[in-house]
Every structure is written in C-alpha cells, then in structure tokens.
Amino acid sequence: MRASRQTRARRRLTLLNREVLIFCRYRRTKHFRMKRDSFSQLCETLRSWLTRKNTKYRAAVPRIVTNLEYRSIAQLFGVGLSTCCQITQEVITAINVVVRPKYIKHPSSAEFREIVQGFRDRWRFPQVGGCIDGTHIKIRAPSNNSADYYNRKGDYSIILQGVVDHKLRFWDINVGCPGKVHDARVYALSSLCKRGNGGVDVPVLLLGDLAYPLSTWLIKPYQEGPGVTPDQLNFNSKLSSCCMAVERAYGRLKGRFCCLLKSNETHITFISQIVSACCVLHNFCEVHNKEYMDREVEEAEGGDEEGQQQGPQQQHMIRDALRRYFSALQKLVFSI
Structure with missing residues (x-):
C-alpha cells in the first residue's frame, strides 16, 4: 500500500x-x-x-x-x-x-527598555531604541522600468531599510523600493515613518545618518563644514559610533547569505521575499547561535545628504540637548 x-x-x-x-x-x-x-x-x-x-x-x-x-x-x-x-x-x-x-516585530515596552539600556551600556548613548539605515541588494536589470532600479553606484538594485537593536537584530524592515530612490524617500514611504509621525509605537529615539530627515524621534548628525562647533563634532562622533550597529548587522547578514552580495537573478517580484527571509534567518541565528561563524561584509555605502532643516523646531532642541549631554560628559571625564 x-x-x-x-x-x-x-x-x-x-x-x-x-x-x-x-x-x-x-x-x-x-x-x-x-x-x-x-x-x-x-x-x-x-x-x-x-x-x-x-x-x-x-x-x-x-x-x-x-x-x-x-x-x-x-x-x-x-x-x-x-x-x-x-x-x-x-x-x-x-x-x-x-x-x-x-x-521581526516591534519591541514591547519591556524590550525597548532592554534595548535602551543596551545602547547606553555599549555606546554610552541615552534613550536609543534602534539605528536605521539602508543597503542595496543587487538584481538583474528588470524588463520594465529598469531605469528606476539603476542606483548611484551604477548597479541595478532594490533597497532594504532596516532598524536594528543593540544586539544587531532587525526589529523593522522595509524591502523592495527601487535602487534609484533616496533613503529619505524610502523612509517616508515606510510604515515605520507613518507610525512615528502619527505619534504612536516609537517611544524612544532612532539614530540615522544625514540622509534622513531630523524629527522628534529620529536623530541624525549635524551638517559638518564651516561653522560647526567642537561640541557638534563630538556629538557626530558619538552618533556615528552608535550607528555602527546597523552597519555591522548588514555585514553579518550579507556574510551569512551570499545571495545578497551577488546580482540576484530571481524575478523581481520574488526578490523582496528572499531578502525578507534572509533577515528573518539572520535574527533566528543571532537569537539561537552562541557565536558568529562567518566573515562580516563591510558596509560603507552612506546616504546622500538632504537639505538641512532650519528653525527652532522641537527636533533641533532634542538634538541640542543630547549634544550638551555629551559635552558635559566629556568635560567631566577630562576633569577627573
């Protein structure tokens, strides 16, 4: 039978x-x-x-x-x-x-407290619930609207936007925007941005690079150049060190799953699902594996800079308060 x-x-x-x-x-x-x-x-x-x-x-x-x-x-x-x-x-x-x-899920209040404490303990940066950045996933040129996927590095790609915690685990991802789209636009189209602008679900700060818009809950560096102060440079250095978390997460993700390093030949309609699954398995490995067995891939893409917002908005006041915190901390260390 x-x-x-x-x-x-x-x-x-x-x-x-x-x-x-x-x-x-x-x-x-x-x-x-x-x-x-x-x-x-x-x-x-x-x-x-x-x-x-x-x-x-x-x-x-x-x-x-x-x-x-x-x-x-x-x-x-x-x-x-x-x-x-x-x-x-x-x-x-x-x-x-x-x-x-x-x-891959939005942290609970208790989990956010653990994340905030983790960033504070490891990078001495207060009130951080995650670091955000994007990375390009190479693809074969699509048959339709291929110009939309042609990025500034001369490759065809889709964009993965991720938010990671202090343990290099993704708690939010957005996959599939064409490679030509700016990081700020990818962020604006994401559900994360809509939740944050709606005043819900984001009780702590996210850190990002200059590509992102400054807001009351997303903090980015000061624009460097003429007129930048030592305090602002010190703040930028602290923020940059903290944001290494998301760069390292992408490095480990691509080190584990080499399909994200090569030009993916899969049909464009399915590539986003593959990238999402890789992020899920990355988190699974980070949770269950005691050690990382593969080489990390260096992530140093960097986002294009956007125009700086002006005026005494609340988001500038929050960033200035953090700058003063690090300035006072630095003076305290030097006085000991």
Missing part, C-alpha cells in the same frame, strides 16, 4: 535531520549557516507548514546561502529543476509567514 502523504513528509524530515547529523561541525555551519540544534529547531518551526506542502525543504538552503544556480541545487538533492524552484519558493514563503512574526 502506498505510503500516505504525511508519512512521506515525516520520512523526508527524518532524512533531513540524518543528513545534518553526519556533517562535521565546520561543514554544517558552512552550508547551513547555523548549528545543528538551531537548524533542527527551524525545521520544527516550519514542519506544520511544509509537511502540508510535501516539501524537501533542505534544498532551499543553498539557494539563499550561496546563490547557487537552481540546476546545481537540483542535482545536489536529486530533484527536478522545476521542483527545486517550487521548493525554494515554498520555503521562502513559509519563513516569511510562519517565522517572521516571531523574529
């Missing part, structure tokens, strides 16, 4: 775990970007969704880790080319539907 669909799915899960078990420690972390117990936990999380789909979902891992061609992955796992494509799409969808709500 032919085995039931559920029985065949259970057999595949058993085979998957057996394959992971026989990997040595180096090969396992190299190919799956996580330790055995973490990978097993991920399998269990996805089990209910993917057993229903009858999916050999281990085949999707090399695609997002290395950007390996579908044909090579199909040969590696003994499945057809079309089946490999289907499996990858099902796994990516499952990660975004099942795992993302748990691992």
